[in-house]
Amino acid sequence: MSSRFRLLAIATAALLFVAAAAAQVELRVTWYDDGVEGIVLRDLLDRFEAENPDIRVVVDTVPYATGILQSLPLQLASGEAADMARVTNLGGLSQYFLDMRPFLSDPDYWETNFGPFLDWMRPEGSDAIPGFMTQLTVTGPFINRTLFDQAGVEVPTGDTTWEEWAEVTRAVAAATGTPYAMAMDRTGHRLAGPAISQGAQIFGEDGHATIDDEGMRSMMQLMVDWHADGTMDPEVWIAAGGGYAAANEPFINAQIVLYMSGSWQVGQFNELIGDAFDWEVVPNPCGPAACTGMPGGAALVGIADTDHPEEVAQVMEYLAQEDVMAEFYARTLFIPGHLGLAEAGIDFETDVEPAAQALAVFSSEVPNLHPIAYELQAYPFNFVVFDSIRDRLTQVFVGELTLDEALARAQADIDAVLEEEGER
């Protein structure tokens, strides 16, 4: 009798387990990591799942270059993407994002705290709420302070031009036996800030990208010269092949003096450099027109093709809460993309002095960014601009094109895409 009862209890429990599993909604997130944010997200999602046992969130972490830049657009176009994704091409992919507004309990909270950034990720003229910024980013240079100290060279202060930085870092590299003075991530996004500082206007009268002007030419010429005279690490732009490449590894290994990258590296440097050497962020170098970097950022967005828009909004609403976001930004060392938290300030979880200094400098750079930099960041075809400048400039480095030809080719690349899109 008792064994029959036990059997019945096991069967009932199994049935209940199967029924619960069947009722559970599984959501997938396509995610990439710059630092520890994947671990932090998982912690937060575990808490969400504990409070909402009917929803399970699976995070698929992919490489940024191949997973986010290359594969995700095709998955979105074919309707095969996950339910949510962390993206950086906000305007260009906005047509595929879910408008969560009908499913949100308090859309005003989103407008108040994410308003200006929502415009980056919603189609023109729309009031959609597709997601929130996991981080705001600002581009700028990191320097290896220890190398400066070893070389006995003063770190420049105040408005310093790119040419002056090149000269100073060359002196540091020569004195310390460092292989290269400078490096810049292989992307047009990183080059755009310095180009705007040199006077690049980026946009023509029709509101679309027109890049061939003196400012752009001047910055591209500097890059050509720096690659020709060995100032810049050629492994990044020349040897890295056709796509995006970062120079974080040579910087971490103290092989370059100045590294032009951005605020998203702070968390990683905090972890990987530790106290191996002193590093810090300096304000963006100047040109005749400005001293600007580029704004940017990544957003976690819902995908319009999801079968579970309500549950997606539920997850997003949980993650976008002020206290949850505060923890996320504090642990990841990301500049907050939440206006309320930006105003209140984040108590970043780091004891590493350079990380705190870097975040302070990057935050202070935000008001100094040039309006063209913001306009370019919001431009739906900005990736065409970034990619064509990057690839054509590399061809100049290896002698396949002259600078004039590269500028003409880059403009032709942009025009060809705009033509395909029916925009020009």
Place this chain on the structure above:
Amino acid sequence: MAGKTTLKQRTSSLAGLGVQGLYALVMNALGFLMEPLQRLVGQRRMAYMFLLPNLLVFGIFILFPMVLNIYYAMTAGTALYPQDRTFVGTANFERLFTCTDYTNPNTCLEDRFWRAARNTGVFVVFQVAGMVAISLLTAIVLNRKIRGLGFFRSVFFYPVLLSPVVVALIWKWILQREGVLNAVLVSLGLDPVNFLLSGSWAMTWVIIVTIWANMGFYTLILLAGLQSIPAELYDAGAIDGTSTLQSFRHITLPLLMPTMMVVLVLALIRAVQMFDEVFVLTGGGPGSATLLMVQYIYNTGFGTQNPRFGIAAAASVTLGAVLLVATLIQLRIGRSSERHLA
């Protein structure tokens, strides 16, 4: 004792009966399906019925995508689905072939297409020639009675078993600025060389790496060809006083020609389709020095945030056509040389 069966024999005969029963069951089931079908379509058309499953697979996974690709080549726009795309006729082909001087990619509207075409031509000529020559040489050596023959055969075949990505990563590790090769050069008192920063070095290494990675496969085919040549011919040649070189030229080479043609065609097709090793090793760089045609197609259609599927499809159709013509020419040359030998 005679006439008595052991347990093992009984088990074996039971298993035999089981297999026979299963065979009869399967055959009956097939007969149950085939007999009404044969009555329906007639005996003569039954051959087509047997071909149908394979044709269906071929049609769905090869023919249909090919036709779809040709259609994409005649459309423009960024939409993914064919019904959403604008028909533009031959405009994409015209764009690809607009050049003032075909020998200078800078004068072409789609300069990267022509750079890729030129690079692919250089790569195919040197890689296929090198591949066939080295594979033949290796096969001849491995066909001799040498000590450790099995070991050497395995060693030469081993790279074929590696994933192309692994091959490329190994060689990247060897060739990079602070790689193994430069460490060796420095230890010998020489200056390090940035192998992947110079266009000519990068192309040279791409050719060497792809030969190293694939030669085992072709060596194996050529070895089989060599072993099928009757030893009596060499014996007869030896009696007639032929030298080693003469027997190679007048016995080995002619009789190996059909196998060589197979190797040539396969190596040519593989070289034109080359993508993975080069993509990981150099990414097509520096600049576009090692950008091959398949990577151009990939970059244009998939490796960008703003894909141009029409141009990518047109380039792919062009590549297919060139490959078809090259293969036909090669086969024709092969047949005529066979006839000549006969």
